[in-house]
Each structure stands twice: as C-alpha cells, then as structure tokens.
Amino acid sequence: MDLFPADATLQPIPIEDGELAFLPQLPLTLPNAEVLRRLLDDIAWREETIYLFGKPRKQPRLSAWYGEASYTYSGRTFHPLPFTPLLQDIRRAAEAATGKRFNSVLLNCYRNERDSMGFHSDDEPELGPEPAIASITFGATRTFILKHKKQPATVKLDLTDGSLLLMAGTLQQHWRHGINKESKPRGLRINLTFRLIR
Numbered sequence: 001m002d003l004f005p006a007d008a009t010l011q012p013i014p015i016e017d018g019e020l021a022f023l024p025q026l027p028l029t030l031p032n033a034e035v036l037r038r039l040l041d042d043i044a045w046r047e048e049t050i051y052l053f054g055k056p057r058k059q060p061r062l063s064a065w066y067g068e069a070s071y072t073y074s075g076r077t078f079h080p081l082p083f084t085p086l087l088q089d090i091r092r093a094a095e096a097a098t099g100k101r102f103n104s105v106l107l108n109c110y111r112n113e114r115d116s117m118g119f120h121s122d123d124e125p126e127l128g129p130e131p132a133i134a135s136i137t138f139g140a141t142r143t144f145i146l147k148h149k150k151q152p153a154t155v156k157l158d159l160t161d162g163s164l165l166l167m168a169g170t171l172q173q174h175w176r177h178g179i180n181k182e183s184k185p186r187g188l189r190i191n192l193t194f195r196l197i198r
C-alpha cells in the first residue's frame with residue numbers, strides 16, 4: 001500500500017525566481033461539485049467596475065473578498081465579509097496542505113470562456129515581500145499563465161477541479177500571471193486565492 005501517493009502531497013514545480021507547488025486534489029469533506037454549487041449560491045458575487053483610462057468597464061468576471069483583515073487597493077480600503085463555514089473549511093484544508101497561514105480570500109468566478117483575469121502580480125505591500133498565496137480551483141479547467149517580467153519566459157499550468165497551486169518565495173517579484181479568454185467553450189470556474197494580510 002502506498003501511504004504517501006504522489007497526488008496527496010504538494011509537488012514542487014521547478015521555476016526560476018520563485019516557488020510554485022501543485023496538489024491535484026485538496027482533501028475536503030464535500031465533493032468538488034458540491035463545493036462549486038455552494039460557492040456559486042452562497043458567495044456575495046459582485047460584477048465590479050474598473051476604470052481604464054477614465055472609462056468605466058465591467059470586470060470580465062465576478063469577484064468577492066472574505067476574511068478577517070481589511071486591505072487597501074488602489075488607494076481605497078475594503079472591508080471584506082467574514083469567512084463563511086465553507087470558506088473556513090477550505091482555508092483549514094489549504095493551511096494543512098501548505099503549512100502556511102491565511103486570513104483572507106479573493107474569490108473569482110469565470111462564467112465561461114469569455115471571462116478572464118489580466119496579467120498582474122499579487123504584490124500589494126500588506127502581503128509582505130514573499131507572500132504565500134494558495135490558489136484553489138473548482139469547476140472548469142482554465143490555463144494559468146505566468147510571464148517573467150525581465151525574460152521571455154512563459155509557464156502554462158492547467159488548473160483542474162479541486163486543485164491547489166501554491167505561489168511563494170520571490171514569485172510575485174519576478175513574474176506576472178493571468179487567465180486569458182479562450183475561444184473553446186469552457187464551463188463555470190471558481191478560483192479562490194487565500195492570502196495572509198498583515
């Protein structure tokens with residue numbers, strides 16, 4: 001009997017200038033499909049407006065913040081909603097799988113293949129210089145793309161249903177990441193990025 005099957009422990013993904021590790025299935029008490037359904041129904045999803053060169057634009061996805069610490073973003077202070085029992089369970093599982101501590105979560109809902117996330121680094125000062133961020137996916141697979149800031153290096157990872165990707169070390173200093181729109185039909189996907197805000 002294999003007591004430590006490879007897909008039950010966090011596997012490092014070799015990458016220069018940062019740390020990445022992947023767990024194909026985060027151990028949870030509920031099946032992934034049930035977690036997806038509850039997150040879709042229970043989270044206070046918002047379609048945020050962003051201003052691009054002064055013009056209002058709807059973000060191409062739904063989002064929500066939950067947790068125990070307020071945070072500042074683009075000069076505004078946000079007060080997240082308190083963790084729900086399900087989010088507490090997922091946080092505990094993420095902490096057990098990674099050995100890191102988290103006190104807030106950004107949720108993003110990609111309704112179909114047209115929803116996306118622009119390239120960015122999660123490098124807000126309140127996350128600290130080497131933040132550990134646990135990215136957990138439910139539902140459809142989408143390709144997570146990392147682009148190095150100084151070199152022509154690109155890394156693509158398929159983030160599958162129930163998986164956890166840990167970003168850590170100097171990754172946010174050296175890489176941007178995002179989710180592109182796709183032309184092939186994709187179903188609903190919910191991603192949670194757990195963070196520690198100081």
Ligand SMILES: O=C(O)CCC(=O)C(=O)O
Nearest residue numbers: 106108122144179191193
């Ligand atoms: O949806 C994803 O996999 C990426 C989410 C992300 O980059 C973020 O929440 O900062």
Ligand SMILES: [Fe+2]
Nearest residue numbers: 120121122177
């Ligand atoms: Fe991010």
